[in-house]
Amino acid sequence: MEDSPRDRDEAGRARNARPRDGLGRPLPYGAAGVERQPEGVPRAPAEALAEAQRLLDEGKPFHAHEVLEDAWKAAPEPERELWRGLAQLAVGLTHVARGNPRGADALLSRGARNIEPYREDPPHGVDVAGLVAWVSGGSTGVPRLRRG
Template sequence: MSGDGGRAGGGRDRDAEGRARSARPRDGLGRPLPYGAEGVARQPEGVVRAPAETVREAQRLLDAGMPFHAHEVFEDAWKSGPEGERELWQGLAQLAVGLTHAARGNATGGARLLRRGAGRVAAYADGGGETYGVDVAGLVAWAGELAGRVAAPGGGPGAAPPEAAGEAPRLTGA
């Protein structure tokens, strides 16, 4: 790699294995920053965690106002976990990305992802599958309320976006 942020010869950024991967630093909401700027450390990819550890790590990131990074933790869980849990982890990832988009000011996309994620997670209500202590009903209510608020005429485009840490849900309700 060269000294230009990982872009060999000024082309696309590549990781150590040669795969295209942006080396640009990111802010807490996952937005790319200019090369050389101080960014937030990225979540390592492909980490296999126990479900309880996944929930704890995602909650820590949500509380820190980093829902984009929490989504990456949930993504690892859906990619490494059993097929029967995929919808739970994908739904939780969509809730985190929905909060990310809403906090970035994308009210329409944020509301859409919050509703989509809530629909996936809701399938686990009333014994629809192992939830690892996740408060399914609470998350569905949280997502519906936030989606409705950011998509409302007064809360849509032009309104101040919600602050990610202040809007972070409690995954376990505790």
């Protein structure tokens, strides 16, 4: 069997160019997949939260995770764990949708722990208290990332 070269971006970093389904699962090369979120898109925090919420509302938690992961990577140090936790919540929802309760519980719990320290003074209107309550209450329905 011949080894196929790894997918690489213009800078030579490994990227998986396989098409993905709506929950981010890889499909065979050549299959019709769902358009992925572009990586490394700089967004203001309000824009990242709005885009992630739109994707969550559309039932695309994997894609919301990609938006939140970009925000995490670009965030100033004092906010990094907030964005990391939000991305983990989206991954947890992805596991819920994929039927993986164990993975869902692990990621949702980890995400809630990472955002908890921001409860008293949450940046960007993030509803930290509501999200932590949502996780501890069984994580049903679509979470609201921002208050109001």
